[in-house]
Amino acid sequence: MSTEAPQRHRLEDEFTSEHHVYEPHKVGLPPIGSYVRELWRRREFAVELARTNLRSQHFNTVFGQLWLVINPILLAGVYFVLVDILRSGSRGDEFFAHLMAGLFAYYFVQQSLQQGVRSVVSGGRLILNTAFPRALLPISAVVAAFMRFVPTFLIYIPVHLITGLPIGPELLWLIPIMLILVVFTSGMTMLVAAGQVYFRDIKNFLPYATRIWLYATPILYYAREVPDRYDWMLSVNPLAPIITSWSAVIDKGSTPPLDDMLLACAWALGVFVVAAVFFVSREREFAVRL
Amino acid sequence: MPSASDPRPAIHVEDLSVTYRTSVERRPTLRSMIVRAGRRERYVHEIEAVKDVSFEVPRGSVLGVVGANGAGKSTLVRSIAGILPPTAGRVEVNGRVSTLLALGVGFNRRLTGRENVVLGGLAAGWSREELAAKYDDIVRFAELKKFMDLPMRMYSSGMYGRLAFSVAVNMDPDILLIDEALSVGDARFKRKSFRRMRKLCEADATVVLVSHALQSIKDLCDQVIWMHEGELRMWDEPDAVIEAYTEFLEVGEDAVTMEDV
Known part of the structure; x- marks a missing residue:
């Protein structure tokens, strides 16, 4: 059709404020370029929503913020004692540091998922009232989880120093690894947030899933200690290569193993792309599903 | 801003159909889907909410939308x-x-x-500066100065509606879409919102108003469409459409239908 080209051009204007054309694309994707542009334009919304949600959970009070760091430290302590008893008291200080750093990284994932799973469903009125890229809602949950992660990581730093784990420029590897974790977690959060719209009991299964996932990830133990017959568990777990790289930097101050890093990147990008396509292609249906 | 000389209509709807699938249950779950699949029951059903509707709204005018519940107005x-x-x-x-x-x-x-105002505005794509500039106007129009820092669960439904309306009209829209929102305020606030909408129209804005309050429709609109079971039944001057619609309802233009309920 000769009219095809100009219409496609106008579709670019999806969310812009002046001229809009809406045409069928229920199962397909909206134009990616303008979607991403609008998403970026409203990044303030994701940050503000994260901040507001943390505030409404009383994290702006002194005790609220204190709890934010005390809670993960307590849990790290409890897990350490538990694992140490099971290993007949053979665990040293450096294992406590390993456990703490791994656990805090894992809580970032867990918090994102737990806040994110509700993000779309509880966005009810806003979704019914306003046209905006819905991916902002799960992204905001990831932002909130990151805001909670940062103070816990600051607490970890003295532990790292006291236990005498290596310090060096290799520690900078933690930044790209964290980036991989953020990409992976954003993908997972979009998946559960969209899934929750269709199946409202995902929220109820999620705590069990994240607990099992924690046990299947080399945090409460070193990856090298896993017996051969459980190797498959690490090879199917997308968090395993990410956390293994993370721990390699934390524990030994070494460059993370290349194969783990590549695997981690592949998982993160793969999950993110699949999740983003799923979420964005479904998001315009959310208004009638709430 | 679109200029006054812009010949395009503010809203142009052409052969629009909207069909969507929604779950049978209010709160769909994996568990119930599995149970239903076992019984071979349908889990989703399709709703043809709008069928082949075409109309346009010229700039600076008010379009009313009437129709029974479930006629596809909101869709x-x-x-x-x-x-x-x-x-x-x-x-x-x-x-x-x-x-x-x-x-x-x-x-x-x-x-x-x-x-809520800040989050709603940011989601709609306003910048923080625009929001800050409008914020006082919003609060003043809604007459909620003392309540802005209280959780909204403490608001009455009237206050809720007033704030929502105030946000919508204070963002200097070219096009304002309102779905049955005028019934929440008291008579005084309603008059105030009517005045405000007229003012918007004088400034060349376009309003689409969905309401069951036929008197409001009559007072405010330049043209009215009547939706019936997803189809466009009529598109005409307010008096003609309302006469036909009330006749259809078999109630006549009595006080109950004309009143803003």
Whole structure:
């Protein structure tokens, strides 16, 4: 059709404020370029929503913020004692540091998922009232989880120093690894947030899933200690290569193993792309599903 | 801003159909889907909310939308707002849109009025500076100065509606879409909102108003469409459409239907 080209051009204007054309694309994707542009334009919304949600959970009070760091430290302590008893008291200080750093990284994932799973469903009125890229809602949950992660990581730093784990420029590897974790977690959060719209009991299964996932990830133990017959568990777990790289930097101050890093990147990008396509292609249906 | 010389209509709807699938249950779960699949029951059903509707709204005019419950009015307005995608046909909108489709500015009753206004505005694509500039006007128009820092669960439904309306009209929209929101305020606030909408129209804005309050429709609108079971039954002057619609309702233009209930 000769009219095809100009219409496609106008579709670019999806969310812009002046001229809009809406045409069928229920199962397909909206134009990616303008979607991403609008998403970026409203990044303030994701940050503000994260901040507001943390505030409404009383994290702006002194005790609220204190709890934010005390809670993960307590849990790290409890897990350490538990694992140490099971290993007949053979665990040293450096294992406590390993456990703490791994656990805090894992809580970032867990918090994102737990806040994110509700993000779309509880966005009810806003979704019914306003046209905006819905991916902002799960992204905001990831932002909130990151805001909670940062103070816990600051607490970890003295532990790292006291236990005498290596310090060096290799520690900078933690930044790209964290980036991989953020990409992976954003993908997972979009998946559960969209899934929750269709199946409202995902929220109820999620705590069990994240607990099992924690046990299947080399945090409460070193990856090298896993017996051969459980190797498959690490090879199917997308968090395993990410956390293994993370721990390699934390524990030994070494460059993370290349194969783990590549695997981690592949998982993160793969999950993110699949999740983003799923979420964005479904998001315009959310208004009638709430 | 679209200029006054812009010949395009503010809203142009062409052969619009909106069909969507929704789950049978109010709160769908994996568990119930598995149970239903075992019994071979249908889990989703399809709703043809809008069928092949075409009309346009010239700039600076007010379009009223009437029809019984479930006639597809809300779906129609949502697809003009870009919230629901068309299944067929196309919708063209020229101008900056402000919506008041679901009661409440937006978000979360646990949050304060101020937080809700900020979040709603940012989601709609306004910058912090624009919001800050408009914020006082919004609060003044809604007459809620003392309540902005209280959680919205403490608001009465009238206050809720007033704030929502105030946000929608104070964003200087070219196009304002309102879905049954005028019934919440008291008579004084209603008059105030009518005046405000007229003022918007004088400034060349376009309003689409969905309401069961036929007197409001009569007072405010330049033209009216009547939706019936997803189809466009009539598109004409307010008096003609309302006469036909009330006749259809077999009630006549008595006080009950004309009243803003």
